[in-house]
Amino acid sequence: MAPPDPLTPEQQQVLELTRLAGLNIRDDVFVILLELMQSDATPMLVLQVLRSLAGVTPQCSPPATASSRSSLSGRFA
Helix, strand or coil: CCCCCCCCHHHHHHHHHHHHCCCCCCHHHHHHHHHHHHCCCCHHHHHHHHHHHHCCCCCCCCCCCHHHHHHHHHHHC
16 A cells, blocks of 8 residues: 655644644545535545544434424524
């Protein structure tokens, strides 16, 4: 397998920012996330990739319904 391309200066700055924010992330995972974001991947796809990389099985939870979303939004309005 070929070694990964070095990060661009802009990518290095974003990686440094994520680490300063307290997120310790490997360079290779960071590059994968950048590629997903640049390709307009859905948040669910990003979550699935992160779970796969972490070896975490997804939790089964029912999707939020319109009524539960509206009741939550009223609390924060």
